[in-house]
Amino acid sequence: MSISSWCFTLGIIFVLIGIGFFLWGKKEAHDYELSLLSRRDLREFMERTPERPEPEALKNGGVIGVVVGLWLLLGGLLLL
Numbered sequence: 462m463s464i465s466s467w468c469f470t471l472g473i474i475f476v477l478i479g480i481g482f483f484l485w486g487k488k489e490a491h492d493y494e495l496s497l498l499s500r501r502d503l504r505e506f507m508e509r510t511p512e513r514p515e516p517e518a519l520k521n522g523g524v525i526g527v528v529v530g531l532w533l534l535l536g537g538l539l540l541l
Contacts, residue, residue, distance in 0.1 A: 468537030472530045479526025486519030 462470075493513060 475530030483523025
């Protein structure tokens, strides 16, 4: 395999994993908010305490993965 093929392959993998992480983070945030809405005490929902950084971290990691994947795709395109 040539280096441009590797860049394309890795770029596609990074983009797909990045999109997956972003969607997973959105689902985690949505599920967490739904679980808070089902409780009687909405103070935790209103004040956002305790903080849960996991959904935001997944979304940020997904964005980083997509950016790295797009750079790899661009690099593969330029190496052709």
